[in-house]
Structures are given as C-alpha cells and as structure tokens.
Amino acid sequence: MRVNYTNELEHIGGQVQHMGNELVEAIEKTRGVLKTLDVEGANELIQGDEVFDQMNRDIESECLGIVVTQAPVACDWRRIASIMRMVADLERIADHCSDIAEYVVKLAKLSKVEIPDYFGKMFDLMKQMLVNTVQAFVEMDNEKAISAAKQDDIQDDYFEKAVEDLTKRMEQHPQDIPQYVGYLMIAKYLERMADHTTNLAEWIAYMVKGELRTYQ
Numbered sequence: 001m002r003v004n005y006t007n008e009l010e011h012i013g014g015q016v017q018h019m020g021n022e023l024v025e026a027i028e029k030t031r032g033v034l035k036t037l038d039v040e041g042a043n044e045l046i047q048g049d050e051v052f053d054q055m056n057r058d059i060e061s062e063c064l065g066i067v068v069t070q071a072p073v074a075c076d077w078r079r080i081a082s083i084m085r086m087v088a089d090l091e092r093i094a095d096h097c098s099d100i101a102e103y104v105v106k107l108a109k110l111s112k113v114e115i116p117d118y119f120g121k122m123f124d125l126m127k128q129m130l131v132n133t134v135q136a137f138v139e140m141d142n143e144k145a146i147s148a149a150k151q152d153d154i155q156d157d158y159f160e161k162a163v164e165d166l167t168k169r170m171e172q173h174p175q176d177i178p179q180y181v182g183y184l185m186i187a188k189y190l191e192r193m194a195d196h197t198t199n200l201a202e203w204i205a206y207m208v209k210g211e212l213r214t215y216q
Contacts (some may be wrong), residue, residue, distance in 0.1 A: 020134035103116035149201035
C-alpha cells in the first residue's frame with residue numbers, strides 16, 4: 001500500500017510539472033498571436049483553455065482520492081494541499097492567456113497601432129518566472145522558488161510603465177483609444193499572471209519549509 005501511495009504522489013507531481021510545461025508553451029504562443037494579431041491562433045488558445053481546466057480537475061480529483069483512501073501523514077498532507085492550490089493558480093494563468101487571446105481577436109478588427117516594445121520584456125519575464133518556478137517544484141528548491149517570486153516586482157514596474165505610456169498615447173491619439181485600452185488590459189493580465197506565479201512559489205516554500213510567507 002505504501003508503494004502505491006508513493007507512486008500516486010509522484011504521479012501527481014509529474015502531472016503538475018506537465019501542466020506547468022504546457023503553460024510555458026501557451027504563454028509563448030500567446031506572445032506570438034499578439035505580435036501578429038493572428039485571429040486563428042488566438043481562437044485556438046481560447047478553445048484550448050478547456051485543456052487546462054481539465055488538468056486542474058484531474059489533479060484535484062487525484063489529490064482528494066489520496067486524502068480519502070490513504071490518510072496521508074502531515075508532511076504529505078501539506079504537499080497535497082499545496083498542489084491543489086498550485087494547480088488553481090496554473091489554471092488562472094491559462095485563463096489569462098485566453099483573456100489576452102480574446103483581445104487579440106478584438107484588436108485584429110481595428111486599425112493597427114504600434115505594440116509597446118516592453119510587452120516583449122513582460123512576456124519574457126513571465127515565461128522565465130514560470131520556467132524557474134516549475135523547476136523549483138521539481139527540485140523542491142525553496143531558494144529558486146523565492147528568487148522567481150521576487151521578480152514579480154519587475155513585472156509590477158513594467159505594468160506601471162504601461163499605464164503611464166498608454167495613457168499618454170490615448171491623449172495623443174484619441175482615435176485609437178480602443179486599441180490602447182486593449183493593450184492596457186493585456187498588460188494587466190501579464191501582471192496578474194506574474195502574481196499567480198508568485199503564489200506558486202509561496203506554496204513551494206510551504207511544502208519545503210512548512211511556513212506560509214508572502215513574497216508580493
């Protein structure tokens with residue numbers, strides 16, 4: 001029974017890693033459809049969000065199954081509870097990829113305006129934060145998780161820059177306000193995605209150290 005129990009925990013960990021890796025690819029695809037205003041690709045992202053919803057449900061179901069049938073010890077219970085919270089944050093990041101894709105569809109119908117160059121940096125940072133956090137989970141590396149979480153401050157700075165910059169552009173080009181509002185919303189989604197990644201790091205730290213801390 002203990003072997004099965006350990007195998008189940010390892011399987012769940014593998015599923016979380018897979019979900020995180022798939023999400024890294026979704027973020028890169030989101031960047032691509034935004035850059036080219038690719039409506040077909042955006043619609044694929046929107047439709048693909050259900051895949052992440054199902055991953056979330058499947059992992060939660062397995063976690064609950066272990067709780068009911070295996071009576072996990074305290075340290076394992078902490079890991080299971082943390083994973084359930086983590087996959088919820090991963091699912092929310094996927095939701096925001098879909099949200100951005102919906103704005104891509106809207107922007108493609110409007111006259112084109114220049115995409116702020118710092119958007120690429122926001123995507124780069126978001127992707128690297130998630131890659132590092134997934135790796136921290138695999139390795140149960142508390143320091144790596146904390147290091148990833150602390151980069152959220154950089155994303156916050158980019159968002160503040162976006163608010164200031166896009167507001168000025170709206171003032172200078174009032175005919176393009178809908179486009180700039182769309183880009184402002186996209187910047188906000190990227191900032192929120194970084195927040196959710198920080199949450200992931202906090203749950204990893206809880207698994208490793210047994211301490212709940214906030215890094216935002």
